Amino acid sequence: xxxxxxxxxxxxxxSSCQLHELCMKDCRLxxxxxxxxxSLQRLTSALAAHPTLHTLSLAHNRIARLxxxxxxxxxxxxxxxxxxxxxxxxxxxxxELLELSERLKALRPAHRITLDLRRNPGDRxxxxxxxxxxxxxxCCHLLLEGWTSTDTLVDHVSIM
Numbered sequence: 001x002x003x004x005x006x007x008x009x010x011x012x013x014x015s016s017c018q019l020h021e022l023c024m025k026d027c028r029l030x031x032x033x034x035x036x037x038x039s040l041q042r043l044t045s046a047l048a049a050h051p052t053l054h055t056l057s058l059a060h061n062r063i064a065r066l067x068x069x070x071x072x073x074x075x076x077x078x079x080x081x082x083x084x085x086x087x088x089x090x091x092x093x094x095x096e097l098l099e100l101s102e103r104l105k106a107l108r109p110a111h112r113i114t115l116d117l118r119r120n121p122g123d124r125x126x127x128x129x130x131x132x133x134x135x136x137x138x139c140c141h142l143l144l145e146g147w148t149s150t151d152t153l154v155d156h157v158s159i160m
Contacts, residue, residue, distance in 0.1 A: 005032055007039055014046040019053045025086075026060035037066055044072045050081075057086035059116070064091045071103035074113070086116040088143075093121065094128035101135035109139050118145035 033039040040063070047053060056073070063070070067090065073082055092100075097117070115136060122129035122144075136142055 007033065007043065011042060011046050014050070019050050021055040022047070022053060023057040024061070025057045029058070029061045030063065030066070037069060040066050040069045041072065044069055048073045048075065048082075052081055054081045055084040055086075056082060059086045059088040059090065062091055063087065064093065065096050067092050067096045068099040068103055071100055071107060074104065074107050074109040082113065083111065084114040084116070087120070088116045089119040091120065092117065094125040094132060097122075097132040098128050098135070101132040104139055105135055113140045114143065115140040116143040118143055119147050121147055123148055 029043070030036045030040065047056060058070070067087065070085070070087070073085065097120070122133075133142060133144065
């Protein structure tokens with residue numbers, strides 16, 4: 001489902017319900033947003049305001065360079081319940097993961113988060129990726145699975 005044209009209805013829905021789990025996998029979130037970063041910040045703020053949300057999947061949305069914005073999920077009330085964040089298959093580059101790591105370290109989440117980073121191209125810059133993983137290990141239980149950059153073409157063809 002393409003949710004990129006439905007930001008306002010999604011924000012209204014989020015403000016009027018209690019959520020425990022939300023799966024927005026492969027929703028093409030960023031596809032048609034004019035200001036992708038601002039729109040993702042608005043969505044992230046709405047999600048962070050849910051004290052009952054404990055599982056969020058944003059897998060397969062090609063969030064890539066905007067992934068650091070998601071640290072905002074943990075800047076909300078001290079009772080933030082989010083325990084699992086699935087960012088698998090978002091084409092997150094090592095530098096972007098490092099920025100997310102630095103932002104999360106600065107925010108110091110109140111509890112350990114299970115962070116799913118499988119199927120992201122960490123082999124593009126292994127030193128930076130490993131540095132980011134070390135930084136995240138202090139506040140996250142990481143789910144990692146190597147992905148070689150040659151898989152990029154397979155991933156690209158699979159969504160055509």
